[in-house]
Amino acid sequence: MEFRRKALENLRQPDDLDSPVRLTRPRAWAVLAVVGAIIAGGLVWSFQGELARSVDVPGILTHPLGVSKVESPQSGTVSNVLVETGKVVTKGDRVLTVVDAEGATKTVRAPFSGRAIALLVGNGQYVTAGATFMTVERTDGENDRLVAVLFAPADKAGMLKIGDRVDMDVASAPAQAFGLMRGRVTAMDQFPQTEQQVQDFLGGNKLLATQLLDQGGPIRITVDPDRDTHRPSGYRWTTDSGPPFRINSWTQVKGIGRLPGERPIDWLLPR
Structure with missing residues (x-):
């Protein structure tokens, strides 16, 4: 019976139709404003920015x-290497001496100027004509x-x-x-x-x-x-x-x- 009495009282009370309804809070508006600014800034940057x-x-x-090979003009045994790696040679410099089959000593001269990058022979080694014995970084351009x-x-x-x-x-x-x-x-x-x-x-x-x-x-x-x-x-x-x-x-x-x-x-x- 108590429940029925309270239900009847609620029916007699008017609805609060004239009360304002709050759709969003001020904090939500602030968040929406920030998101909108970010989107607008992103659009401007995508068209005007540069990567x-x-x-x-x-x-x-x-x-x-570049680097060129230096070849021996004759065969023989290397008697003396007259240049060191990293040293600069000038065209015509003596760079190698070779003892041929007849026992004659032949001098090999640099065919161009540059810096010796690598020496591929040593004293006492046998070289054949046309074999590369040194590489030189060319500086005679x-x-x-x-x-x-x-x-x-x-x-x-x-x-x-x-x-x-x-x-x-x-x-x-x-x-x-x-x-x-x-x-x-x-x-x-x-x-x-x-x-x-x-x-x-x-x-x-x-x-x-x-x-x-x-x-x-x-x-x-x-x-x-x-x-x-x-x-x-x-x-x-x-x-x-x-x-x-x-x-x-x-x-x-x-x-x-x-x-x-x-x-x-x-x-x-x-x-």
Whole structure:
């Protein structure tokens, strides 16, 4: 009976039809405003923003003519090696003496100027005519200078053009300590090189050629480092001073090509 009495009393009471209804709290409006601002900012950034792009290509610091083999003009026993690895030789310098079958001593002279990269014979060894006994990094080119020669696959090479900025991570000067060497693309081969051509440019160094072709590709790109005579290295770097020592050739590098930026919206709506 108590339940029935309370039910009748509820029926007699008018409904609160004139009371306001709260749809959202002020805190919810604030959250919606923040979300809306984020969405609007994202839309503006997707059309007006720019994403930095780069392409990495392996290579080596060397001279434009690369490394060439020096062959013995005659057979015989090596009696004296007159050059050391790393030393500079001038065209015509005596580099080797060989005793032939008749006991006569023959002098072998450097056919070109450069720096000795590797000596493949020693005193007392027998060499045959035409055999390579030394490799020399050529410095006798018409416009000789230190350059970075990069080897890129076709798809990456197509992203670069002459004049593009390329920064280089030099193996002998860690980027974490000294930054990157700065440079620009000055030449690009139109056609891919064969493995043999790459080996010949590297003085027959098959291991290095294989490494560069595996990590990169057969398109050769020449990058000239930016010179700066006021820095110890002689070149410009991304840091204020760069390394406090000279950079030698025949040092491996990783070229980082700086490409034009791309709008985020182009990722979703490619042209």
